[in-house]
Amino acid sequence: MPLHTQVDESSQDDELEVNPIYFRELSCEIPRYKLAPSGVLPRTALQLVRDELILDGNARLNLATFVTTWMEPEAEQLMAETAAKNMIDKDEYPQTAELERRCVNVLSSLWNAPPGSAATGCSTTGSSEACMLGGMALLWRWRARRQAAGADASKPNLVMGSNVQVCWEKFCRYWQVEPRFVPMVPGRLHLRGPEAAAKCDGNTIGVVAIMGSTMDGSYEPVLEISQALDRVQAERGWDVPVHVDGASGGFIAPFLHPDLEWDFRVPRVASINTSGHKYGLVYPGVGWVLWRTPADLPEDLIFKVNYLGGEMPTFALNFSRPGAQVAAQYYNFVRLGYSGYKHVQQTCQDIALHLSGEIAKIGPFELLTEGRELPVFAFKLRDEITSYSVFDLSERLRMRGWQVPAYTFPADMTDTAVMRIVIRNGFSMDLANLLLDDFRMHVRVLEHHPQTQPPPEIQKMRQSFIH
Numbered sequence: 001m002p003l004h005t006q007v008d009e010s011s012q013d014d015e016l017e018v019n020p021i022y023f024r025e026l027s028c029e030i031p032r033y034k035l036a037p038s039g040v041l042p043r044t045a046l047q048l049v050r051d052e053l054i055l056d057g058n059a060r061l062n063l064a065t066f067v068t069t070w071m072e073p074e075a076e077q078l079m080a081e082t083a084a085k086n087m088i089d090k091d092e093y094p095q096t097a098e099l100e101r102r103c104v105n106v107l108s109s110l111w112n113a114p115p116g117s118a119a120t121g122c123s124t125t126g127s128s129e130a131c132m133l134g135g136m137a138l139l140w141r142w143r144a145r146r147q148a149a150g151a152d153a154s155k156p157n158l159v160m161g162s163n164v165q166v167c168w169e170k171f172c173r174y175w176q177v178e179p180r181f182v183p184m185v186p187g188r189l190h191l192r193g194p195e196a197a198a199k200c201d202g203n204t205i206g207v208v209a210i211m212g213s214t215m216d217g218s219y220e221p222v223l224e225i226s227q228a229l230d231r232v233q234a235e236r237g238w239d240v241p242v243h244v245d246g247a248s249g250g251f252i253a254p255f256l257h258p259d260l261e262w263d264f265r266v267p268r269v270a271s272i273n274t275s276g277h278k279y280g281l282v283y284p285g286v287g288w289v290l291w292r293t294p295a296d297l298p299e300d301l302i303f304k305v306n307y308l309g310g311e312m313p314t315f316a317l318n319f320s321r322p323g324a325q326v327a328a329q330y331y332n333f334v335r336l337g338y339s340g341y342k343h344v345q346q347t348c349q350d351i352a353l354h355l356s357g358e359i360a361k362i363g364p365f366e367l368l369t370e371g372r373e374l375p376v377f378a379f380k381l382r383d384e385i386t387s388y389s390v391f392d393l394s395e396r397l398r399m400r401g402w403q404v405p406a407y408t409f410p411a412d413m414t415d416t417a418v419m420r421i422v423i424r425n426g427f428s429m430d431l432a433n434l435l436l437d438d439f440r441m442h443v444r445v446l447e448h449h450p451q452t453q454p455p456p457e458i459q460k461m462r463q464s465f466i467h
Contacts, residue, residue: 006033007033011032011033014031014032014033028040028044030048057401057403058401060426060427060431061401061402061403061431062403063402063403063404063405063421063422063423063427063435064403064404064405064420064422065422065424066214066247066248066275066278066279066376066422066424067275067277067278067284068277068278068280068281068282068283068284068424068425069424069426070424070425070426071281071282071283071328072335074331074335075282075328075331075332075335078324078327078328078331079283079324079325079327079328080324082096082322082323082324082327082328083322083324085322085323085324085327086320086321086322086323087100087123087320087321087322087323087326088314088316088319088320088321089320090312091312093323096323096326096327099326099327099329099330100122100123100326102330102333103123103276103288103326103329103330103333104119104120104121104122104123104288104290106333107121107250107274107288107290108121108264108290110254111250111254111263111264111272111290112263112264112265113264113290113292114264114292117264117292117293118293118294119264119290119291119292119293120290120291120293120294120296120297121288121289121290121291122288122289122314122315122316123276123286123287123288123325123326123329124273124286124287124288124289124316124317125285125286125287125318125321126275126277126284126285126286126287127165127167127245127247127273127274127275127278127287127288128165128167128170128287129287129316129317129318130273130274130275130287130288130289131165131167131168131171131243131245131247131273131289132167132170132171132174132317133273133289133315133316133317134243134245134271134272134273134289134291135158135168135171135175135177135205135206135243136171136175136301137270137271137291137296137297137298137301138158138205138206138241138243138270138271139156139175139177139205140298140300140301141205141241141270141296141298142156142203142204142205142206143156144298145239151202155178155203156176156177156178156203156204156205157177157178157179157180157201157203157204157205158171158172158177158178158179158180158204158205158206158207158208159180159182159196159199159200159204159206159207159208159240160179160180160181160182160191160207160208160210161181161182161184161190161191161208161210161213161220162181162182162183162184162410162411162412163184163189163190163191163210163213163214163215163216163409163410164181164208164210164245165210165214165245165247168208168245177205178203180199180204181411182195182196182199183410183411183412183413184215184409184410184411184412184413185412185413186413186416189213189215189216189218189368189369189409189413190210190213190215190216190218190219190220191207191208191209191210191220191225192220192221192224192225193221193224193225193226193227193228193229194228196209196225196228196229197225197228197229197231197232200229200232200238200240201238202236202238204238204240206240206241206242206243206270207225207229207240207241207242207243208242208243208244208245209221209222209225209242209243209244209245209262210244210245210247210249211244211245211246211247211248211249211250211252211253211262212246212247212248212249212252212373212374212376214247214248215378215409215410215418215420216368216369216376216377216378216418216420217369217371217373217374217375217376217377217378217420217422218369218373218374219249219253219257219260219262219373219374222242222244222261222262222263222266222269223261223262223266225242226242226266226267226268226269229242229268230268240268241268241269241270241271241296242266242268242269242270243269243270243271243272243273244262244263244269244271244272244273245273246262246263246272246273246274247273247274247275247278247287248274248275248278248279248374248376249262249274249373249374250272250273250274250275250279250288251274251275251276251278251279251280251281251341251345252279252345252373252374252375255338255341255342255345255346256342256345256346256349257373264292269292270291270292270296271289271290271291271292271296271297272289272290273287273288273289273290274287274288275287275288276288276325276329277325279345279348279424280329280332281332281336281341281344281425282325282328282329282332283325283328284325285325286325286326286328286329297315301315302314302315303315344425345375347425348375348423348424348425348427349371349372349375349423350429351375351423351427351428351429351432352370352371352375352376352377352421352423353370353371353372354429354432355371355377355421355423355432355435355436356369356370356371356377356379356421357370358436359379359436359439360379362439362440362443363443364381364382364385364443364447365379365380365381365382366379366380366381366382367379368380368418371423374422375422375423375424376420376421376422376423377420377421378418378419378420379418379419379420380416380417380418380419381417386453387446387447387450387451388446388447388450388451388453389406389417389451389453390406390417390418390419391406391417392446392451393406393419393439393442393443393446394406394419396442396445396446397435397438397439397442400438402435402438404419404420404421404435405419405420406418406419407420
């Protein structure tokens with residue numbers, strides 16, 4: 001979550017005025033940053049908070065986020081009914097725990113866990129926590145191997161592309177693991193096999209391969225990376241496992257690219273995570289992480305907890321969390337089945353391809369991806385366009401409520417500014433065509449009214465997306 005700081009003393013006594021027209025009580029003033037001496041009527045509190053939230057953007061028009069912004073009314077009803085269930089309390093809510101077990105088994109099948117492997121997994125608060133758990137398992141296994149060999153285990157490193165989500169940087173900082181980033185370069189916007197292998201040594205706990213880069217929607221070639229690591233092991237003796245960060249692709253590839261070998265069909269893949277609240281089609285926050293075998297999850301990471309009369313194994317960074325999202329995930333599995341998920345994801349991809357194709361025809365844009373892997377694509381202005389920037393266009397699109405992020409790529413392509421569009425369930429072809437109309441209009445306006453571009457240090461501050 002984002003960090004917030006306490007407001008300064010001059011603001012602590014700021015108050016909210018309640019308009020008496022709407023309510024059965026006299027007007028009142030409510031402190032913004034302190035508890036009021038007394039409460040208000042439920043409808044008063046509801047109206048006050050609703051009024052504040054009007055200023056938020058429309059989630060359905062948010063083309064920056066991968067997170068689910070629409071669910072069926074029946075799913076919303078189920079989540080409301082199960083909001084009070086504590087996922088950690090498996091003794092009090094055994095059937096919620098059973099639904100979690102079924103979801104893990106659905107995913108192990110979807111990701112082609114070998115028969116008899118006893119693939120092991122759990123739900124999490126999101127794919128960020130799932131990544132942390134996957135990284136911890138890599139670290140503990142590497143440390144055990146080094147100690148068994150009588151080797152130094154004080155300098156672990158993790159290899160990944162510079163396009164990884166920030167949770168991997170957090171993992172490395174929090175657990176004191178050296179991050180070894182492979183930078184992006186023109187023509188190669190993500191990690192590939194030779195570059196991953198070149199960064200590895202005896203202290204490498206693993207390689208992270210991303211199934212669906214947040215930068216441009218492309219898949220990293222898991223099989224190619226694994227084969228490069230096979231050669232490293234044959235030549236140097238370093239057995240480097242792969243963790244697949246399938247935050248988005250874990251729910252896309254099985255349906256749109258079933259023949260692509262990226263999952264447990266690749267023997268070097270030890271663990272996989274995904275976000276149920278992205279293309280798993282559940283409201284935030286739920287994630288999943290699975291290990292190929294119980295041996296891939298070190299036993300000393302698992303706690304046997306005696307909680308409210310029942311003993312349970314648990315591996316998590318937090319304790320209590322809502323069971324509603326797990327129930328909703330299972331609802332989606334029952335409601336959609338394989339064919340339903342395939343239809344939803346294919347529709348998203350069809351819309352993404354339509355949008356990217358039409359944007360390419362507008363004139364000033366150069367596509368970097370088209371949406372043929374994730375239903376996500378990135379594009380930039382052609383080099384000769386200097387009278388306005390993608391930041392100008394992003395700001396103009398917000399005038400109609402569209403949130404289309406503009407941002408610069410990470411090292412070594414920080415001079416490349418792009419826009420990116422994420423298509424999710426609930427964003428229709430009709431909305432896509434309305435967006436295209438606004439794209440065309442704002443491009444015409446910007447072409448006739450050139451924008452003075454600020455210096456680079458100011459331009460960098462205009463980024464409308466950080467991920």
